[in-house]
Amino acid sequence: MAQHSRGTTDQGRSPATLPGPAVTGFSAAHRLLSLDIVLALLALAGGLRVLYLAAPAPALPAEASNVAHAYALGHLTPFTDAGGAGVSPFGWWQLSAYTMVTDAFGRSASALAAVREAVLVAALLSALLLWFLARRLGLTRWAAAAAVLLLAASPLALGLHRLVVVEHLAVVWALGALVLVTTPGARIRHDALAALCLLAAVLTSPLALVFLPAAGWLLVRRAPARAALVAVLLNLGLGLAFGPAAGVLRPHLADGGRPSIADWVALDPAWAVLSTMALVAALAVTALRPFAVSGLLLVAALFVPGVPDTAVLALLLPLTPLLLAAVVQAVSRQRVPAHRWHPGRRPGTVPAAVVLLAVVAAGWSYGYPALHPTTDRAGPLAGAQEWLRANASGARVLVDDGAWAELAKAGWPTGLLVPPAACAATCPPAEWAVFAGGTAEVRGRHPAVGAALAEAGVTAVFGTGDRAVTISRLGLPAADPAAPSEESARTHAGEALAASTRISLPPDASAVLRAGHVDPRLIATIAALAAIRPVSVGAFPAVPGEDPAGQPRRRVLLTAAKDAVAAFYTGQRDLFRPSSVTETADGVLVTYPLFAPPGLLVPFSSP
Known part of the structure; x- marks a missing residue:
């Protein structure tokens, strides 16, 4: 089928095409069919x-x-x-x-x-x-x-x-x-x-x-x-x-x-x-x-x-x-x-x-x-980006290769993104770490990264399995082993609050409160508000990514007396000041920042 220039091919050599009839041309119909x-x-x-x-x-x-x-x-x-x-x-x-x-x-x-x-x-x-x-x-x-x-x-x-x-x-x-x-x-x-x-x-x-x-x-x-x-x-x-x-x-x-x-x-x-x-x-x-x-x-x-x-x-x-x-x-x-x-x-x-x-x-x-077809083109890193934008905007972040590209595309300044290759003897100062997938390989190649992650506290997790994206807070003080258990204090305080006749709770919100999965600042402020007026709790909405990391829920939706509830929370100061108080169609959504100070529920620490 192939044509060769005269004098460039030896007659005894094998042809470069499969054996078949010689084809001298193709009709228009054949060309259209091929197209x-x-x-x-x-x-x-x-x-x-x-x-x-x-x-x-x-x-x-x-x-x-x-x-x-x-x-x-x-x-x-x-x-x-x-x-x-x-x-x-x-x-x-x-x-x-x-x-x-x-x-x-x-x-x-x-x-x-x-x-x-x-x-x-x-x-x-x-x-x-x-x-x-x-x-x-x-x-x-x-x-x-x-x-x-x-x-x-x-x-x-x-x-x-x-x-x-x-x-x-x-x-x-x-x-x-x-x-x-x-x-x-x-x-x-x-x-x-x-x-x-x-x-x-x-x-x-x-x-x-x-x-x-x-x-x-x-x-x-x-x-x-x-x-x-x-x-x-x-x-x-x-x-x-x-x-x-x-x-x-x-x-x-x-x-x-x-x-x-x-x-x-x-x-x-x-x-x-x-x-x-x-x-x-x-x-x-x-x-x-x-x-x-x-x-x-x-x-x-x-x-x-x-x-x-x-x-x-x-x-x-x-x-x-x-x-x-x-x-x-x-x-x-x-x-x-x-x-x-x-x-x-x-x-x-x-x-x-x-x-x-x-x-x-x-x-x-x-x-x-x-192959698990899906229409999700963003993946877990999209949720991690939104979480970081809301909670760590402008911070220096230690990232792996996958998170580096996604955060850079999302507009995060590349000067604030620290790749593992920048960690020689020690990693440059960073407040957060974002890793997509496992970290075993990165830890093996960069011991300084492993040392930084070993002391980090997991704050949010998006996705599951090999695609999981983990956000960790770096530089947290080590927990005092002699200090009372914060989870136990939240559990006892939550049970006491759920038993109050001045607080109405739906079953799912009551289960979260009794399990000790609510932020101590919410427990304390809801108890203080209940002392003033009856409180109706609609839910303790989870912040995406924080439940898999074991973080207590730091948001509450209060459904009665919107004006009084909003005035109460906007008037809080210091440790009990929320990061946002938002009126919605269903009530007032109160959100606290991350990481409640320890010891707020000390009276409930003993078993």
Whole structure:
């Protein structure tokens, strides 16, 4: 199918396309049909990825670092990550360029969603380039569509393509290079562009080096002399990037960690089985052998300690659907004595296809629900931002990589955000700490952060599990072990208050009060108000995030005698002065600031 320049291809060399009839041209109807198929596949791929853009699991720790670097570059702000997330200056520049050109940070609910948009666009470009590469290799229109469909709709692909890893960008460059190498009648300019694309892929991710054997093999088959030119250009670029310009261009892989290969394969077990079969079978097909070798090199990288499985799978993802579709087409053409692929001509082909579809459907029926689709584009960090804005505005905050990007996007001055990398022997003075997810890895890399967090008091928690965002108060005085229990005092005082005949309480408010979950200042002021007039308590509304942290409720809704209640609380002074007294349609909402002084309920401390 491919056309070659005279004198550039040896007659004895294997062709670069699958065996099939020569095609001299395409009618307008065929071109329109191909265009319709491509647009439909791109619409399917884009729609599914938008739906799963905010899917919470599986999670990737290095994703937060890439998002923060993209934000910092786009806003000319210095940032140093916590370490272990890999280094890809060229990849970060690409992500940042997309967000600046499209104003993604201004449009998106979170910094993470903004940068994930760039990955979504990269996924669509990969699907488009995979179509062109499949057609360049001689796959029929329907075989090429099947390959793109697997890439577009696999739960494994959806899970990978929502994560901000630079390997998705490297795939686009690598596929672009392979499309240029397999272009019919390719000229020197195509080879030069292919060399630049390969260079860009390697600078984005070092793992993209595995595509060099496939590209070089195809070039040698087609034009050995021009293959040498590509090798010279590529080596020159790599020499500069890893030599004099290494400080600003040299990439490094992220540390290995979760999610593991088992976590990913669980989303689509059929993909793992069929990919293995396709990689092995493709070695027997001359036109596919270069791609099979690169794919097997990627599989071998999965067994290298320290290599992140997510990065390897991101690069392997477009190869295996291509090889699977090509192998099926090659086998079908050998079995059917016609030039076109007609699976229904053999009695055994239809049952085999049905079994194959059933296996894929069974895997996908588990994989799609496991991705947990959601319309929440903000996540727990949005709640943490609101809490900080209301309770710690203008404070210096110790943050991890994920919280740094989100708080910076929300308008928090970056000079008041202290990343873990700024903590050498000790951390700079900070009043609060905000960490998204676990802190074990950060504590291990930065002992000063661990020491600061060990003495911190958890004040609010948003989200659950790996996505939980914890807000802690730093610098609190250590509790006196000999001091009476504050919780016990709140419990006894709350029981006494709930038993008063001058206070009316709904059952849920009474349960909160008797359990000792109400702020001592509220207990004391409600008791003082009840001595003056009967009190009607509507509820003790929780401040979002504080109940999971074990903080007592510091708000009360009083539903009777609004004017008298408002005057009573606005007249309070010193320790008992509320932070806000607000009249609502249901009553007067009284809110106290955080951290009641100890000892306010000493008479109730004894058991």
